[in-house]
Amino acid sequence: MRHLVTFLSLFRIAPDRPDLHIAQIKSVSRQAPLFFGIMTLNAALLVYTHAGVAPAYLTYLPMAVVGSVSVIRCRAYHRLSKATLDAAVAYRQLRMLNAMVVVLLVSLLIWCLALMSFGDVYTRMHVMFFVVFGIMACVFGLLHVRSAALMAVTIALPASLYFFATGNGTLRAIAVAFLALAVTTSYLVFVYHRVFTSLVQQTSELRRLSDDNLRLANVDLLTNLPNRRSFFSKLQAVLSERKESGFEVQVGLIDLDGFKPVNDTYGHPAGDALLREIGSRLHAFCDEHVFLARLGGDEFGIVVAAPGGCVPSAELGASLAAALSQPIRLAKGVVHVGATIGFAAALAHEDKPDRIIERADSALYHAKANARGSTIVFTQDLDQALRRRDLIVQGLRQADLEAELLVLMQPMVDVVRNRVVAFEALARWHSPFLGLVSPSEFIPVAESSDLIQPITELLLRKALAPVSLWPLDIGLSFNLSARDIISPHLVRRMGRIIAESGVTPERITFEVTETALIGDFEQAKANLEGLKAIGCRIALDDFGTGFSSLSYVHRLPLDRLKIDRSFTSEMESVPVCQDIVETMLLMSRNLGLGCVAEGVESGGQMALLRSLGCETMQGFYFHRPMPIERVAGFLERFADSALVPGTACAA
Structure with missing residues (x-):
């Protein structure tokens, strides 16, 4: 029973081979015109030799049917050869092909057996050769579809038996040869099927590998998004x-x-x-x-x-x-x-x-x-900003930085002791093509175009040059950019410049903003600790405007906080700003940190800050940023001034 099931399976289309089904239908579609053309030609020749010998219903009528079927099926297979097939369509077409082969060959065999009653021995031999050629054409036309080809070979068995039973020695010899040919053809069908199946499997595997390579080349494997x-x-x-x-x-x-x-x-x-x-x-x-x-x-x-x-x-x-x-x-x-x-x-x-x-x-x-x-x-406004940025990039690359970069000084004042405690170095760029460019414009551009390192070093050298002439109790405050603070060589570079200047590191405070720390906090922290180790001081600038101020305060080696001008400028008109400033001052005292209020522009602001316990301030009320050469004169005038509300040094 098991052998019978195995034998019968040779004549069925296995449902679990989608790639093979599509390849089989494509091959049959390409060979269909040749197969049906040979079938139609042989049928026409058979009608030619039997015209006038056999009745019209056994000649012209079957010929018309064969021709019509051939045309219809050729057109259908032509459409299939151009279409994109899915596995389900290919499977249905193969099952239809199996049924069509059986119906077609059985019909042709019946037609031929009916014609054997007419004509002489030569016409009967022609009929026999028509059967042989028809079956062999069908087999070789359907080699890609083993089940259909084997069905065609199977039809050869009753045809051979019929010819053998005629008793004619010649027909018997031809029948035996036909049967031997059918057996040999069956073997070739199995061999070709194995080869064809192997080729389809290899093609499918190559296609799969190609698809995988294409996917790997175009898809980000981590997110599964296109790359x-x-x-x-x-x-x-x-x-x-x-x-x-x-x-x-x-x-x-x-x-x-x-x-x-x-x-x-x-x-x-x-x-x-x-x-x-x-x-x-x-x-x-x-x-x-x-x-x-x-x-x-x-x-x-x-x-x-x-x-x-x-x-x-x-x-x-x-x-x-x-x-x-x-x-x-x-x-x-x-x-x-x-x-x-x-x-x-x-x-x-x-x-x-x-x-x-x-x-x-x-x-x-x-x-x-x-x-x-x-x-x-x-937008167009951004387009203008982009053009401006391009001009600044080109201007920086072509600039004589030594001559064009300027350092201005703005004092930080201890209002309780009536003395200047430090100057903040503020950069300016005077371009012969662009005019005076503020640091808010050229510093971000310098950072993005990798020009910030030489600019920072040049500005620090210029800022340190006059410090040795100042009183020893007056320090220098210098701003580090976001790119500087994460540079792995920052401590070595700054240490070398400080040593060359002859200024003691204890007089230098480096200011960093909270936003500058976001890029690489661990590297920034390591750099600040390194600067602290050589004796410099660290200040957190624009305090209160960042993303996580309190977390930075307790994680960084800070000496001073600088309260952002956005709070001090509105203290007199917005009560909540006054509360915020008071809280910051209290926190800095509890943490043992110095505190500087920025943006003080009036005597009223100064008095209010002083009443809240703020001792050190900075802003236009005391003096606008000044050229380095004017610092000595300012210090002389400041010593003679009295810091009372409404009074400040000459600006």
Whole structure:
């Protein structure tokens, strides 16, 4: 019984071979015209030799049926050869082919047996050869489909028996030869089936490997989002297709806020888990118009291609930022990150990605500098800012920094003891092409273009040059930029310049802002500890305006806090500002830290601060930033002045 089941399975289409089914139908579709053409030609020749010998219903009528079936099936297989087949369609077509082969060959065999009653020995031999040629043409035309080919071979058995039973010696000899040919053909069918199946398997495996390689080349394995290469390919494609699609194209860049602290605090596995969750959340926004990719690190890209107004970038950015800001549960605890996003729209005839990405990056840069956690869309105002930035970059690269960079000094005053305790060095750049450029403009540009290191060193040398001429109880306060504070060589560079100046490190205070510490807190902390170790002092500037002021205060080797001018300037009109300043002063005293109030511009502010216990202040009320050469004269005038409300040194 088991052998019978195995034998019968040779004549069925196995349902679990989808790749093989599709390859078989494609092969049959290509060979169908040849197979049906041979069948029709042989039928026509058979009708030719039996015309006038056999009745018309046994000649012309079967010929018309054969011709019609051949044309219909050829057209059907031609459509299949052009179509993209799925496994289910291929399986149905193969089962239909099996049934068609049986019906066709049995019908032809019956037709031939009916014709054997007419004509002489030659016409009967022609009928016999028609059967042989028809079956062999069917077998070789269907070698790719073992079940159909074996059915065709099986038809040879009753045909051979019939010819053998005629009693004619010649026909018997031909029948035996036909049977031997059928057996040999059966063997070839099995051999070819194995070869064909093996080729299909190899092709499928190569296709799978190719698909895997393509996926690896275009997909970020950590987040399962498209990668940088895929992002640029997609952007180039939608830009090239805009004429046909009529779509507007927008590009967005996403930068995660707070990813690095999570990665540094909990380790890279936690950072990877966070990125996987971010990738999962971004996947939810992908559709036919929105394409999201990971560009590297904690940066992601967006390509929006849609009819005008269908996907507003500002609304999409707000939705993305809201989704990414939701708490993320990791193995070591719950963390929070945010997202800052910059968008830019492609111009009417823009067909290259570079400029649109540059504009989106400018929008992102502006958002990170001014409104972290928000979405900024590139505008003409930003375009002007970008052009200004380019001019500053070129100006810095071509500048004679020694001649063009200036250092101004602004005093810090102890209002209780009526004395100057230090000067803060403030940088200015006087460009012969751009005029006077404020540090808020050129310092960020210098940081992003890797010019900040020589600028910082030059400014420190200029600031230290007059300090040796000042009274020993007056110090220098010098600002470090965000790029400086995370430089691994900061302590060595600053220490060398201080040693060359001859000024004792104890007279120097380095000021850092809270926002400058975000980039790499651990490296920043190590640098500040190194500066502290050589004798310098450390001050936290703009205190109260950062993201996590209190955490920085207890984790850093600080000597002084500087209360930001945004609080002192509104103390007289906004009571809550006065409360905040009072709290800061109390905290600094409890922690044993000095405290400087910035932005003091009136006698009223000075008096109010003094009543709250603030001793050291800085601002226009005492003096505006002055050139270095005017410091000596200022100190002489200051010694003769009295710091009472409404009175200050000449500015």
